[in-house]
Amino acid sequence: MTFAGDGPRPRVIVIGAGVGGSVVASRLAKHCDVVVLERGASSRVIHDPTLAMQRSGFEGSPYPQGTGPGGGSRVNGMVFAHAPDSYWNSLVHMGLEVFADAHGEQISFIGEESPxxxxxxxxxxxxxxxxxxxxxxxxxGVRLTAWDRLVTHGVTLHTGVTVSHLNFNGERVMGVVTSKGEELTADHVILCAGAISSSVLAARSGVIGDEIRLLDxxxxxxxxxxxxxxxxxxxxxxxxxxxxxxxxxxxxxxxxxxxxxxxxxxxxxxxxxxxxxxxxxxxxxxxxxxxxxxxxxxxxxxxxxxxxxxxxxxxxxxxxxxxxxxxxxxxxxxxxxxxxVGDGVWHACGTLPMGLQEDFPLDESGKLRGTTNAWCMDASVFPVIPPAPPQASVLVAAGLLANRFLSLVTS
Ligand SMILES: Cc1cc2nc3c(=O)[nH]c(=O)nc-3n(C[C@H](O)[C@H](O)[C@H](O)COP(=O)(O)OP(=O)(O)OC[C@H]3O[C@@H](n4cnc5c(N)ncnc54)[C@H](O)[C@@H]3O)c2cc1C
Missing domain, CATH: 3.30.560.10 (Glucose Oxidase, domain 3)
Incomplete structure (x- = not known):
């Protein structure tokens, strides 16, 4: 595996082509060289309900997760419910200014819903x-995955690639190592592997501890x-x-x-x-x-x-x-x-919460504390669980965090 470009643009690895990863990759592609590493295959699944019960690959737990481009949006119930403005306002009151434009961001996704x-x-x-x-x-009349809808060009996608951990030199992430031992370097690495897998990657990379809070x-x-x-x-x-x-x-x-x-x-x-x-x-x-x-x-x-x-x-x-x-x-x-209870709803969130508090793993722009260039932009980031099925909230959060990233990194 190699990176597409070696020019002056920042080189970014996005781990996971799911709901968050699709938004992030599409937003960043205009300004950065983006490679998305996705553990699932590339074939498109419209609505295979057996996939919804697919094990996530973790021993000891049947918690399902969609894999392949689109991630959860390939297999989930397709409910597209926005969290109310009061939810986003409460995050802003917690110091997460990045969500101040959540209302505008929600509007940008409304055209994709049907009753x-x-x-x-x-x-x-x-x-x-x-x-x-x-x-x-x-x-x-067909299921709309986040990848289908959002990612049109300018992104290099490698499917069938599972990232095993991030490679650090001190506080600086140098790139990622795959489960086959391949190394890929980048200027920035963005975790979009879903609430469970992103937190597992952070733990296995030594950035956080091995007991992680989970909201559902x-x-x-x-x-x-x-x-x-x-x-x-x-x-x-x-x-x-x-x-x-x-x-x-x-x-x-x-x-x-x-x-x-x-x-x-x-x-x-x-x-x-x-x-x-x-x-x-x-x-x-x-x-x-x-x-x-x-x-x-x-x-x-x-x-x-x-x-x-x-x-x-x-x-x-x-x-x-x-x-x-x-x-x-x-x-x-x-x-x-x-x-x-619990069979049929799979809304994992909040494993790498954002916040001003120093003990939260992500700072208020979605960067992993203790690192200079590792980020997270998926369902992990919510300090409080969205009061709605989370897909729409993940789209909103990932979009706003991608905008914030661009303003910090490319200015
Ligand atoms: C069965 C089911 C039903 C659901 N129903 C609904 C619903 O009706 N409405 C709703 O709003 N939400 C629903 N959800 C939840 C919703 O799908 C998730 O909240 C959403 O997909 C989370 O987005 P994400 O970007 O955080 O992660 P995901 O969309 O899960 O994307 C993560 C991606 O990362 C990839 N990945 C993981 N680990 C690695 C690795 N180590 N290396 C490379 N790639 C990796 C995965 O293959 C996946 O494609 C459902 C979820 C499930 C599982």
Missing amino acids: CDGLVDRALRLAHPEVRPTMLATRN HPALFVPLIRDRRDSSDAIERDPICTTYAGAVHDKDGVSIMSINGGVKGSGGLLVALMTPRSSGKVFVSRDSVLIDRGFFSDARDLEALRTGVRRAHWLLSQPSFSQFTSPMSSMLNGEEWQEQ
Whole structure:
């Protein structure tokens, strides 16, 4: 592997071609020589649900992650929900001025959303007057990955390349070393490997410790089966409408989202706590990574989700849901459902939080503390978890951090 250019422009390695990496690579390409190293293959997957359950390659944990250009946006539920302005304002109040233009940045991504109106959406809307539609990241009827949408030219992409660690000389990162032992040098290295992998790379490069905080949304998926008296055996046949489109949000931070279809015609309601107080941990050792999502380490989260589950139970008793049955409905009134929490929502964030505090791994521009030229611009950076499915927030954060990087490095 070599770098495309040897001119005066800064040479930047971006690790990961996922949601954050796509934004960063496309923004930097005009001003820097950019090489993106992506561990996944280059073939394009439209919507292969089996990929969503693919193991992330870490021993001991089945936490899934999309791989290949587009990363999570190749396999995720496609929900494209913006975090409210109040969230970004709270980050600005924490000293993260870089997010002051979050509203403008959000607007720049709005054109890529399309509404969905499937059977479960319609039932939810009829049962609840306040249902607000969320959007799907699709265009012209096909899944829209961040890479497809954003990266058009000027970026060198190497797929099938897994970075093993960053190569330092004192505080200066000289480049990266791949799992095959190849070395590639650069002026700057930007971690965009996703919240778990970026933090693992930082730990294995000796920049942070090996016990890392992890933020995630606890959620319960309540499957629904459509009454077979209807000729259709699937909840929704349209392959695009296989995901969430409607959502009820309550004051405790719980969202109830409708999911239509899927491979086996299954759909359901997803009850998710969007403002959890609990946190988990990623434990990194030399050969393995263990992930403890830490749901309900703060008891108030269990109480909030319990309220949401009761509400879902009530929704399912409404006439608009009479065409569905749920194998889980009897457990929603008790406590048994707690054992199912966490399966179906994978929103890892906040492993390398940004902040003014010296004990935060990233400074207020996304640079790894203790280094002169190593950065992070993906779901890792959030000091507080976004109160929405994170894909849209990662796009916004990565875009603003890439702008900040350019103003610092190329001025
Ligand atoms: C099954 C599933 C469903 C989801 N559903 C939704 C949803 O509906 N809505 C929503 O908003 N969010 C959803 N998410 C979350 C969303 O996809 C992520 O928040 C988002 O993709 C994070 O972006 P990122 O850039 O941080 O990481 P990613 O998009 O995960 O990108 C990281 C990239 O880095 C690559 N990589 C990792 N390690 C290395 C390495 N060592 N060397 C080289 N490359 C590496 C990976 O292959 C990957 O392509 C879902 C996630 C999953 C897994």
